[in-house]
Amino acid sequence: MYKAALIDMDGFLINSxxxxxxxxxxxxxxxxxxFTEAMHRQGIGQKFNKWITTxxxxxxxxxxxxxxxxxxxxxxxxxxxxxxxxxxxxxxLLHGNFKTALVTSTERSYVDxxxxxxxxxxxxxxxxxxxxxxxxxxxxxxxxxxxxKLGVEPLECVVFEDASVGVLAGKNANMKVIAVPNQYNKGxxxxxxxxxxxxxxxxxxxEKINLL
Numbered sequence: 394m395y396k397a398a399l400i401d402m403d404g405f406l407i408n409s410x411x412x413x414x415x416x417x418x419x420x421x422x423x424x425x426x427x428f429t430e431a432m433h434r435q436g437i438g439q440k441f442n443k444w445i446t447t448x449x450x451x452x453x454x455x456x457x458x459x460x461x462x463x464x465x466x467x468x469x470x471x472x473x474x475x476x477x478x479x480x481x482x483x484x485x486l487l488h489g490n491f492k493t494a495l496v497t498s499t500e501r502s503y504v505d506x507x508x509x510x511x512x513x514x515x516x517x518x519x520x521x522x523x524x525x526x527x528x529x530x531x532x533x534x535x536x537x538x539x540x541x542k543l544g545v546e547p548l549e550c551v552v553f554e555d556a557s558v559g560v561l562a563g564k565n566a567n568m569k570v571i572a573v574p575n576q577y578n579k580g581x582x583x584x585x586x587x588x589x590x591x592x593x594x595x596x597x598x599x600e601k602i603n604l605l
Contacts, residue, residue: 396550397551398492399553401438401496401552401556403555404438404555404577405480405556406480406513407474407511408474409474410577412466414433416462417462434578438529438556438562440523442454442456445458477594478593478594481513483597486597486599488515488517493517493519494520494521494539496521496535496536496552498529498535504520504522518543521535521539530558536562537566547567548568552566553570553597554573555573555578561586570587571590572587572591573594573596588605
């Protein structure tokens with residue numbers, strides 16, 4: 394019997410992936426650097442300040458790029474951030490039946506903004522954010538920490554992800570994984586490692602979870 398639901402945020406619960414792509418296109422245009430959708434797909438689920446320096450060569454540090462890009466991103470968030478279809482209902486289902494953790498590669502300050510905009514903080518027993526971990530996904534550190542904080546074993550956890558690196562992180566932690574790929578990464582081979590792949594959040598039911 395599963396005891397805990399470990400839930401990703403960006404692209405799984407909220408429409409942030411499209412906002413990240415838009416913000417990156419706007420920010421990098423000043424450097425005559427075209428930030429493509431293919432780059433966006435590559436970076437989904439990873440710690441941006443570490444990943445970006447592998448595709449954009451500059452004297453700036455990854456952290457400096459992140460802070461500057463976030464000025465653009467947070468402006469978009471203020472006007473366009475929204476829960477994805479079915480997210481509220483899914484969180485109600487999971488929080489009513491399992492211990493719940495929000496597990497994200499992003500910083501706590503951003504999570505607080507999301508909570509303020511969406512009012513979903515009440516659905517989570519604990520948080521694991523990017524500033525609490527050393528190694529980003531696909532390393533299992535974030536999910537291992539979530540299980541530890543909830544007081545459960547990895548085999549008692551189900552991970553909910555939209556990103557291929559998140560699927561790998563969950564499997565590397567020896568947990569079951571349900572994936573709902575986003576519009577930018579459908580067809581990624583990593584999803585073959587998920588225990589269940591669904592088209593949208595409304596397809597996730599308690600019966601399907603318990604049958605994993």
